[in-house]
Amino acid sequence: MSSDDDSKIEVNITDGVIKTVGAVSTAISNYVPLISSITNLIIEIISINETAQYNKKICSALLDRADIAHAAMKSLNRRKQENEENFKRQDYYNAFKRFETVLQKIRDFAADITNLQGYRKFVMATEVKDTFIKLTSEFDTAMKDLHFNMTLANDEQSKLDNISLKEDLNDMAEFLLKIDGGITDHNKKIDAILQEVLLIKLQVQSNSNQNESIPFLTGQIQATQIPPNEFEEPIRREGDRRGTKEPFVVRKLFRKTLEVACKPIKFQKDLDSQKFKMQLAILGILGEAPNVLKFYGISYIDNYSVMVSEWAELGNLKEVYEKFDIPWCKKVQLSLDICRGIAFLNSVNIFHHDIRCENIMITRTLDPKLTNFDYARMVTGKTTDISEHLTIVHWLAPEKMTPGGVKDGGYTHQSEIFSFGMLLWELCYEKIPYKDMNYEVIINFVLNGGREKLFISQEKLPNDKEIQKELMSIITKTVKYVKPDEYHGLLPNKSLDLNEPILPDCEEISFDTGIFNEIEKIMPLEEGIRLHMTENAENRKLAWECFIANAELGNPIAKYWQGYYLWQGFNGNKDLVTAKKLFKEAADDGIADAQFRYAFTLTDEAKTSKEKKKELLIYLRSAANKGCTNAESTIGEAYLKGSLGFRQDKILGIKYLKLAALKGNIKALELLKAENAK
Template sequence: MLKIRRLENEDVFKSKEYYRNFQKLVMVIGKIKNFISEVSQIKGLRKFLAAHSIEEQFRNLTEEFDGLMRVLNFTMAVQNQIQMEEDQKVIRSDIKEMTKYLQTIEGGIVNELKEISSSLDDITQLNIAWQKKVLHDDDNVLASATIKITELHDPPETVKRGTKVYKKIRMGEEVAIKEKILGNDEKKLMNDILSQVVILKKLKESQYILQFYGIAQDASAMYMVTEWCEYGNLQEYYQGYGPLDWHVKTQLAVDVARGLTFLHTVAILHHDIRSENILITIHHQAKLANFTLSRGFNDPTKNMMPTIDTVRWMAPEKLRDHRKNPYTAKCEIYSFGMLLWEIAEEKLPFHNEKDILEIRNLVVQKMVRPVFNNSVPHEWVKISHKALQDSPSARPPLKDMFMTLNHLYRKFLPSQPIRPTLVKLPTEEDLPSDDDDDFAIEDFSANNILTVREAVLEHKRRDGDKLKAWESFKYYAEEFSDVTASYWKGYYLYYGLSPINNPSDTEEKRQRLVEAAKLFKSAADFGLPDAQLRYGHCLWSGDGVKKSIPQAIEYFQLSADNENSTAMYNIGNVYYHGLGVTKDDEKGIKYLRLAALREQPKALEMCKQKGISLV
């Protein structure tokens, strides 16, 4: 039957119109993927919430997808009006829930107007730039991380925590200093350490992250200077001041949730969530401490061997194989779930066990989790059990944990506050045999023409065959209106990389620029960031199109919004110097800094010349 259907539709499948529509479907699926990614992250939500356009964007994408599925005659469930209305209800409910979440999350994620803070992007980009070592040689960055040792003074009475943490006074404020003796290898990495400190200082945007002031040095050691937390760590707090009331426990849990949410929003994982790393201030506020930027969301696993101090909170997948299994946000959800048990019971998880292997065996092999006593609120127990699931995918989002804990906090809030104001995957039997060549799709790359992807790779090779790449771009652009190929065809025409009849013929050059500009515009309007940049340049210079500075800036802005670093530099340059727009130093510096943090050469040079700090 499949062979018969294939023969009946073979001409349709090979038609240019079918190819174009299939290409559009691929692009729409890409847009849907990006949309889901953006609305699933707090930072990505900002542009949709600002324009109140989540519902509209959802509707446009689903209509575009459904329309192409019908045109391509794909087998699908026909979506009727009732189903569409149900989908709209679901999306409205989700928007309402997210709005409520943003109104309560606080902690540096939203500003006074309950809008998602723009500083989140700055911190994220600083973190990425640090991992790429962009900040390591910036004198402004390194200077801002350093504190003069003479600024630190002894308090009236010596106060010491552990063996290396002391209370000091700096500018009239109590601070904590933690001594670290530097080995020779560490001294070589001092710039790396200082540049990391700059980002840690930026985390002051959240009052649920321990405030980091900088590093002081003398001949033999360096001293990390942070805010002083009067009540020590969480374990010391509940042991010294317990039993704690539930309004205190719920508040501590909400504080930790807010701190974790902030870190995850700026693409930082803590890696060591446990009571020793939660510090309590004089106002009984919990703050996350003792973490580094050594790994971000997209980095390989951090090879942290379990110890008796850490094993009680470690996720089972890390206990199974700490090298093979990456450390993810879901690992932190598990650790947070175990921390909730500790806060509720006011004792260490598996407190009767002193052996690492025995604890690992209980968690991994026997899948044992600590049991709550009967006085713990049902909602607390339920959300904790979800977080402690063996499968990472079964653990709840941090948002759900926060909403549950915040609801409990409000439920236990005293009249006088203590603080100052699935889809089933196919089995192997379900899949068709891969031995049946009759079902193989014919190669479109006739006459030994490269695919578009192969042509791009060929172009980027140092000794690549530019003529062969050109033939591919031209073929797919003209025969199938391929958007990427059209952009590259324009690129070759613009830069004179395609065959030229008469290099000295100015009319031929003008026609090439006109065609290149048309191709750039077509690809730009389809959403390609590089095309948006190049069409903006055509408008700016009047190459192949009538010169228009306002329109050029519009296309530069589109490209910058799509993460193109050169477009960011252009927008920054335009606003910094007031080129065709009202001069706006703040906006100009913002985009110049963003471009520099992405290692855009001209932006790095301009920031250096103008004394624009990257932090």
């Protein structure tokens, strides 16, 4: 969903709630920030649901709660007079804060389970189920505490929730069973690859600020340089040169045994581009995946600078289907392997942006390999204007066809999957989609809901018809497009009259502000953290009170800070047992710093207990994968020394240490300096 669509949601919800509440007397001013925060959380949950990659039914069940919260906020606004006494009560205010915390947890949980990398934070599917049940229970309790009567029909909803959980978790288990063998190698390096990609990004950022650059830490980002003398001419055979004009892609022997493709770099200026160097460096990492074409480096051959990649004997998938008919059973295997490649990229936060048969290379053993990463970028990277995509419009998702392009963030996982669906169509029927249409006709056709025709061909083999039906079903799901006027529960723009005068049930109401002001406001957690950073004794006392108050309302970040104060004795009293308990609770709610701290508390127990050692590693890895700098530094040192149960791997250890050092971790920087001095 594009940022334009986000703004439509915000107008519909915010205008209906915050705008009218803002017209009320300052008597309920303490509630306005809370209502605003809750409204924004609802918007975020809706947005997550719209862009969900996986576990969509579970996310939809969470969205039902967001809808109820939205309706409750609107009802509260309409019934301000009836709620006058409630607004004056401390317990009601505290309940509102708890409601905000529950919605924050729901938002974070939904964000995790709906993308592959986030889902991997959960060790087992039972953790997803337990967390879902816990959050929905907390939501129902919060609704009751606020006297909101718009609850879901418990028995029926519980039944629907169980169905959603069962179906989604079964689908995810089946997906991971099929996919896992293709997106991780036997050493399960996917997390390490993600760290390497992030390291390159951080190095580029650090290099842009020369005053802070540390030569051995940052340095030049570039691909491996391969000396020309490492290549030999192979025995000539048909297909050794590819392309329609010079410079051609040529086959060479690399290090006597490896067949490689040497693709000329047309513009010498590209070699000096930091963006191009970063792209090549990342390509070298991505080649660790079985379904991504392996990139070896760059060299200088036949008067050209060249990119050296593995040789795919049969060329690209488009060339293959133009020369041969591909059996339906083989199309299924190709589809699964291509899906593995896309899932791998998704796992390391990269979108390909150009999924089509021409960008799938096929080896001698019919293994597909994703290639041509010209448009690829990190998930958070800027998307591009449609003018850059006119040659690939046949595979583009509708949101990428918007006249004038889309704003930053407009390309989502759905966009990638839509292109994958069009690739499947191309593979099934062995031709380019919308082949006889020009790009303007294609854009109009697709934006208005048009799609290529699906039909079952008459085949001789008995299973072919069933295979085709399955593939057609997948294509139908992948190319579905939700138009802006079809978003969940929203009306077309300008449907509501939001202009003055305010309707009678929204008119301004005066409360007894003297009584209301007796309520003790709870300091926002962010303010408590800011006070802690001042290192002033009085401020830290206020921060401690803030952490306790927010922790009592169930806020996991506040629990972490409360535990941290008890661990360090900042409140004047050390209590390591309670601190450990709080770290564990916050860690299980996904707080990275808490996961690191809890792992640290297990160090002594891990020396004598295999279970505690395993638990320590799980929490430590999870913290590092979420970007916790201390965890990255600790894992880096562990790999460097072969301690804490990690195998010794100095190369990987240095990469983790660099990640931490580039974010200012002093311990990591010292270890790197010592290692560099050897």
